[in-house]
Amino acid sequence: MSQYPNFAFEINQNEFLAAGVREVHAVVTLTAAPGAGGSSAPQAYGSSAAGASGKDNVEVIIIDCSGSMDYPRTKMMAAKEATRVAIDTLTDGAYFAVVAGTEGARVVYPTGGHLLRADYQTRAQAKDAVSRLAANGGTAMGRWLAQANRIFDAHPHAIKHAILLTDGKDESETPADLARAIQSSIGNFTADCRGIGEDWEVGELRKISEALLGSVGIIREPARLAEDFREMTVNSMGKEVADVALRLWAPKGAVVRYVKQVSPTLADLTGMRIPGDNPLTGDYPTGAWGAETREYHICVEVEPGNIGQEKLAGRVQLVAKDSGGATLLGEDKIRAVWTEDEDLSTRINGRVAHYTGQAEMAQAIQEGLDAQKAGDLDTATARLGRAMDLAVESGHEDTVKMLRKVTEVDPATSKVRAKAKVDKGDAMELDVVSTKTVRAKRS
Amino acid sequence: MTRPDTALESSSATEPDTALEEADPAMPLHLACPNCGATDLVTDAGSRFCEECGYALAEPVTGEEEPAATDAPRACVSCGGTEIDAEGYCTDCGDLQPRRRDRMEVDLRVVAGISDRGLRHHRNEDSMALRPAVTPDGRTVVVAVVCDGVSSSERPDEASAAAVSAAARLLLTGVAGGEVGGDVGDEGGGGGGGGVGGVPGGRLGAEALTAQAVRTADEAVAALSRDSDHGNPPACTFVSALVGAEGGVTVGWLGDSRAYWLDADGGSRQLTRDDAEEGSHAIEAWLGDDSGAPEPHVLSFDPPGPGVVLVCSDGLWNYVDAASDLAALALPQAATEPMAAAARLVRTALDAGGHDNITAVLVPYPVPASAEPAA
Numbered sequence: 001m002s003q004y005p006n007f008a009f010e011i012n013q014n015e016f017l018a019a020g021v022r023e024v025h026a027v028v029t030l031t032a033a034p035g036a037g038g039s040s041a042p043q044a045y046g047s048s049a050a051g052a053s054g055k056d057n058v059e060v061i062i063i064d065c066s067g068s069m070d071y072p073r074t075k076m077m078a079a080k081e082a083t084r085v086a087i088d089t090l091t092d093g094a095y096f097a098v099v100a101g102t103e104g105a106r107v108v109y110p111t112g113g114h115l116l117r118a119d120y121q122t123r124a125q126a127k128d129a130v131s132r133l134a135a136n137g138g139t140a141m142g143r144w145l146a147q148a149n150r151i152f153d154a155h156p157h158a159i160k161h162a163i164l165l166t167d168g169k170d171e172s173e174t175p176a177d178l179a180r181a182i183q184s185s186i187g188n189f190t191a192d193c194r195g196i197g198e199d200w201e202v203g204e205l206r207k208i209s210e211a212l213l214g215s216v217g218i219i220r221e222p223a224r225l226a227e228d229f230r231e232m233t234v235n236s237m238g239k240e241v242a243d244v245a246l247r248l249w250a251p252k253g254a255v256v257r258y259v260k261q262v263s264p265t266l267a268d269l270t271g272m273r274i275p276g277d278n279p280l281t282g283d284y285p286t287g288a289w290g291a292e293t294r295e296y297h298i299c300v301e302v303e304p305g306n307i308g309q310e311k312l313a314g315r316v317q318l319v320a321k322d323s324g325g326a327t328l329l330g331e332d333k334i335r336a337v338w339t340e341d342e343d344l345s346t347r348i349n350g351r352v353a354h355y356t357g358q359a360e361m362a363q364a365i366q367e368g369l370d371a372q373k374a375g376d377l378d379t380a381t382a383r384l385g386r387a388m389d390l391a392v393e394s395g396h397e398d399t400v401k402m403l404r405k406v407t408e409v410d411p412a413t414s415k416v417r418a419k420a421k422v423d424k425g426d427a428m429e430l431d432v433v434s435t436k437t438v439r440a441k442r443s
Numbered sequence: 444m445t446r447p448d449t450a451l452e453s454s455s456a457t458e459p460d461t462a463l464e465e466a467d468p469a470m471p472l473h474l475a476c477p478n479c480g481a482t483d484l485v486t487d488a489g490s491r492f493c494e495e496c497g498y499a500l501a502e503p504v505t506g507e508e509e510p511a512a513t514d515a516p517r518a519c520v521s522c523g524g525t526e527i528d529a530e531g532y533c534t535d536c537g538d539l540q541p542r543r544r545d546r547m548e549v550d551l552r553v554v555a556g557i558s559d560r561g562l563r564h565h566r567n568e569d570s571m572a573l574r575p576a577v578t579p580d581g582r583t584v585v586v587a588v589v590c591d592g593v594s595s596s597e598r599p600d601e602a603s604a605a606a607v608s609a610a611a612r613l614l615l616t617g618v619a620g621g622e623v624g625g626d627v628g629d630e631g632g633g634g635g636g637g638g639v640g641g642v643p644g645g646r647l648g649a650e651a652l653t654a655q656a657v658r659t660a661d662e663a664v665a666a667l668s669r670d671s672d673h674g675n676p677p678a679c680t681f682v683s684a685l686v687g688a689e690g691g692v693t694v695g696w697l698g699d700s701r702a703y704w705l706d707a708d709g710g711s712r713q714l715t716r717d718d719a720e721e722g723s724h725a726i727e728a729w730l731g732d733d734s735g736a737p738e739p740h741v742l743s744f745d746p747p748g749p750g751v752v753l754v755c756s757d758g759l760w761n762y763v764d765a766a767s768d769l770a771a772l773a774l775p776q777a778a779t780e781p782m783a784a785a786a787r788l789v790r791t792a793l794d795a796g797g798h799d800n801i802t803a804v805l806v807p808y809p810v811p812a813s814a815e816p817a818a
Binding site: 280302305 | 560
């Protein structure tokens, strides 16, 4: 029996294309069943899972210790409390570290150079170190990531996850420095990013979390941070398999237009392609998996065939990369069949259409918010109005609620229009939620 | 047993009449076994199995048979790539390789046929079954059956495949004098067996046998229907020809698949009459669970001289309708190389658009008493 969870693998598409059509779309739905050694349920304090399934977890918690974390003081206090909660939530035996992020990145626990497993004693020592953290310095998130990378390097086959908390912009290094650090972290570990307060950039944190296959979140009330840290840690400890990739074969002459995660959040994997052994094959990292469902939208452009011809437009495999190379977890085909039958070629695949709409919604929100910020209310009204239509249509209630905070109904036309003045936190919250998608309904 | 060398000359298609008359009625028919490829296969009157592999000789050839294991792996038809995966896709360009049914070719020298998917349909719903048989009194009769699956029905490709096999098997058995069941013997005007050759009034025997073949095919297609077909059970058309039955041609049909007589002397004509309004593709009779067991059309025809019988689906005659035009395309090649002539007919339909599946089977007439083994 494999040490990996069983994956259900499903591809939804309309393979029938009109003459001359080059673009082939498909949505891949992957569901990992609870593994033999682990449990999908949140684990209680101090519960022991390490060793049972032979997996190792490494958690690195990065806390922004720039000077602004003391203004107001509640931010630093909440960060310390949340970190202590996360440490308590680690499963027994998990490796962990705490990093204080400023213009540099200091490992505050452990101090001995190599990681220790979580137990009663190490937890107490770590929490003690966290309590002594002080806010004093700048912000260079690229260096924080580089430090995490160095820590993870000693555990190549473990399930590696980082939590990154900041309250500000990446001011102590150049954007190119940050981009380089992100690039060298891709595929090595995953990260969830949180911004506390309203002085950080959603776009900046999203760049990190998208590349590192995690989530981005806004903490508007410091008191909620601890619960958020607990949830992220539970989720990380629940991962069963460390390094899973989508391996895509596409025919000679084809162009992979994109490979995007579309559920539970949007993340473009296209640029993360790692070339395979065969020039027609490439791997797209999906990070670590617990018992969960994710969906991916793949678009391949192929040379159109004759009417009646069927072409394999893509072969999608899910592989776990491990010390033994790669283990195949599942596979399926993306097909293309050219037909003159319009009943077939105009058929809309519900799932592809749904996620195309979710991606458009995210883009409309981000463009609408940018225009609103720049004072271009006509564009903001058009884009946010479009986003509202798509959110209502897909039943995305969180987004509808947040869109209402930045828009108002024009009494003259009874249509949605962008507000001239909006609360900054409301706009950030909408921006953060824009890339969360709702699942397509079963067709 | 060996075939006398003189048989080769005497069967020359340029002197068909004399060949037929001069042929020794006991002359065995030489063929390649469609199963094992044995070329010294001899089908005596009455023998119905290959002596090499035991293959039943009442089994018609459809072109859908498994290829011999010795065939070299084929290169990709689109890009020339050399690796085809287990599901039939080229590992270079991804193109799905033609399925066997996409282009079925059968060349038995005394009869040859091609069934092609065409350019617009994603599968070939036509089927054909052919094969010569030897009557108990030593004459050769060629059996040819073509069926065209009704596209609006469920699994039309399975329907046509089941129909041609069931009908041809019955016709081959009947021609060889075997027991075919049903009331063929009675309609055949008495005399034993119901076979074409075994019945004194051989023509009536051929017509009764044809009618029985249609009924058998109807039952075979009806047996494919399932509850989940939602009122559209598998269905297909039917056309068959027995060429050489008592020296003539007997055809049977339902629907709009056709048989033609083609000759170079102005006698070319369509033998069948479509079960459809002129210019319409809505056929009024078919085989299948919802066919209502229609009475098949059966008629016999005395060829005025040498020529060729064409049995085909509408994918061909949609483009070339007139018998004289078909004759101009097929002859004179069809008399000696029916396979090459069939290829030419199919190519003509493909070049004209290939909107439907195309099937063309050609049977040179008169049927030689003996034939070279297929290569």
